[in-house]
Amino acid sequence: MKRIAMTFMALIPAISILAATPAEKAAEVAAKGYISAMEKGNVVEVYTMLPQSFQKDVVDVVQAFGNTMDADIWKEATAVIGALADIGVAKPAIVAEMAGDKVASDVNASAAVKQSALALKGLSEKLSLDLLKSGDMTKILSLSEFNQLGGAAKVVGDGFTDVTVSNAKESEDGAVSLSFTEKDGETEQVEFIQVENVWLPKDMADGWKEGVAEAKKGIQGLSFDAAKKQQVLGMMPMIKMGLQNAKNATTKEALSQSMMMSFMPLMMMGMGDMGGDE
Numbered sequence: 001m002k003r004i005a006m007t008f009m010a011l012i013p014a015i016s017i018l019a020a021t022p023a024e025k026a027a028e029v030a031a032k033g034y035i036s037a038m039e040k041g042n043v044v045e046v047y048t049m050l051p052q053s054f055q056k057d058v059v060d061v062v063q064a065f066g067n068t069m070d071a072d073i074w075k076e077a078t079a080v081i082g083a084l085a086d087i088g089v090a091k092p093a094i095v096a097e098m099a100g101d102k103v104a105s106d107v108n109a110s111a112a113v114k115q116s117a118l119a120l121k122g123l124s125e126k127l128s129l130d131l132l133k134s135g136d137m138t139k140i141l142s143l144s145e146f147n148q149l150g151g152a153a154k155v156v157g158d159g160f161t162d163v164t165v166s167n168a169k170e171s172e173d174g175a176v177s178l179s180f181t182e183k184d185g186e187t188e189q190v191e192f193i194q195v196e197n198v199w200l201p202k203d204m205a206d207g208w209k210e211g212v213a214e215a216k217k218g219i220q221g222l223s224f225d226a227a228k229k230q231q232v233l234g235m236m237p238m239i240k241m242g243l244q245n246a247k248n249a250t251t252k253e254a255l256s257q258s259m260m261m262s263f264m265p266l267m268m269m270g271m272g273d274m275g276g277d278e
Contacts, residue, residue: 024168027176027192030199031165041147047137051196057212059135064219066132070229074129076236081124083243088117090247091255098252119148175202235265 030049037045047055088095095117096109122145131140140146167179174194181187191202224232242262249255 023170023174023194024176027170027199028165028168028178031178031180031190031192034200035163035165041149043146044138044141047141049198050200051198053196054208055137057208059137061212061215061219062132062137062140063135064216065222066129066134068219068222069129069132070222070224071129073224073229073232076233078124078127080236080239080243082121083240085117085121085124087243087247087255087259088113088120091249092117094249094252094255098256116149119145122148231269232266235269238265239263 033049034046037043037049047058050058092110092113096113099109099113123143126143126145127140163180163182165178165180167177169177171177176192176199178190178192179187180190192199193202193205195205239262242258246255246258246262249258
């Protein structure tokens with residue numbers, strides 16, 4: 001009897017798989033695929049798993065940004081991004097501390113911040129406007145720095161990684177609820193739905209159109225007249241100088257204040273624009 005019971009227990013996983021509906025199986029496979037790609041930091045794989053219309057939306061947004069952004073401002077902006085990255089390389093422990101106690105307590109957090117900073121520095125040098133205008137997302141996302149950013153995100157963020165997927169349950173409306181269990185045992189229910197025969201998180205699908213619309217609206221605001229362009233360009237040396245000085249900070253409070261002061265000119269310009277619109 002004991003042997004029979006043990007054999008039956010061993011068959012339970014197989015029985016549960018056979019009992020699962022096709023939708024439950026497909027949703028679970030998709031969820032595990034997303035998790036596997038994100039754990040590897042493979043953003044190209046994540047992108048190719050999206051529905052075709054979603055992929056097209058990403059291309060449209062990237063191309064719109066490339067076609068709208070002024071080349072002179074982009075050159076200065078990437079230099080500012082590079083200066084920000086230099087702070088992460090020079091002060092990784094302080095930057096990790098600024099991210100919160102949970103991150104600061106992780107022994108790998110400082111290394112992850114430095115890895116992210118180096119990747120960001122590389123992207124600031126490689127992401128040209130011509131590349132963005134091309135909309136070639138496979139080429140763009142294949143840049144090694146994107147994978148490095150994905151790998152670092154595993155350490156410093158809650159993210160969508162280091163979880164197991166189980167208990168797929170299909171509802172009457174065709175959605176499938178999945179249990180996502182983190183390595184610390186915490187479990188969250190995530191609902192998946194089909195979009196163009198592709199399974200993806202319902203929250204993501206529901207907010208996609210609104211997110212794309214907001215992104216395009218924000219890009220429209222990047223179109224400057226000649227006067228505003230000169231105003232922005234005139235601020236860039238001050239911002240870069242402030243970020244250069246920020247590397248001398250020895251505490252998170254000092255670094256936070258230095259960075260805030262560095263971007264104060266842009267913040268003031270933004271507030272002035274809002275006042276002028278009223």
